[in-house]
Structures are given as C-alpha cells and as structure tokens.
Amino acid sequence: MNLPPQLLPPLYDALFDEVSWATEDEPTEKLRNFFRFKFYIIVSKVYKHKNAHQKKGMSASDEEIIYIKPEDEIFHELSSWSFEFSLHTQQLATRELRDYQQMGLVMAVKTDKIPAFRQQLKSFIEGS
Numbered sequence: 001m002n003l004p005p006q007l008l009p010p011l012y013d014a015l016f017d018e019v020s021w022a023t024e025d026e027p028t029e030k031l032r033n034f035f036r037f038k039f040y041i042i043v044s045k046v047y048k049h050k051n052a053h054q055k056k057g058m059s060a061s062d063e064e065i066i067y068i069k070p071e072d073e074i075f076h077e078l079s080s081w082s083f084e085f086s087l088h089t090q091q092l093a094t095r096e097l098r099d100y101q102q103m104g105l106v107m108a109v110k111t112d113k114i115p116a117f118r119q120q121l122k123s124f125i126e127g128s
Helices: 005-025 029-034 070-078 111-127
Strands: 039-049 065-067 081-086 100-110
Touching (some): 039 070, 100 111
C-alpha cells in the first residue's frame, strides 16, 4: 500500500532472492533446510461481490473479486489452493463497493511457481 507500483517487482525479487540465498548461505544444513519451502502462504484482503455465487445478480461490469493489491490476483491465479473467510470489520461502503463485502483470502503458491509470478508481475507493471 502507498508504494509506487514500479517498486513491487524489486521488492518481491529481494524477498524471494533472500529466501533462496538462505538455502545456500546459512551456516548449518539444518538452517539451510529450514528455508527450503515447498509453498508460500499468502494472506490478503479482497472485495467479493455479494452475488458472486449467483451470476445473474451481477451486472456485466461487476467483477466477482476486486483485489486490493494487484499482485494478489497473480498469486491467486498461480495458487494450488485458496479459500476465503469472512472478516468481521466495519467498512465504509463507498458507492462503488456497495455490492461487495470485504473478505480474507488465503492462498498457497508452490515455490516452483514463483519465477512465473515474478515474470507476470514485471509484465503487469510494465504494461500499466
């Protein structure tokens, strides 16, 4: 939030590179193995259309899910599994979001999908 989108690819590159380097640079095999992740778990917030389960209640311009952070849509597409959960927060409903409800979104992304994520994020930002 509140960052120029051009910073997203280098920040994610730094995060994933740091984890990768830890599998080589840690002093013991036990510590190196600790960073050999099979999945990344991402927890985020989205807005889900209140009538998403009934497509007929949605207008053609309505999206089923509005991602607060652009990278979450890429993570969601690449995830092996995901689920949504209700958030018990009061939100100020703007006119644009009156038909949406804020939800939590949990996604599991396999480590081998991270290079695709990085490339798609760069392409998305460069195309914006």
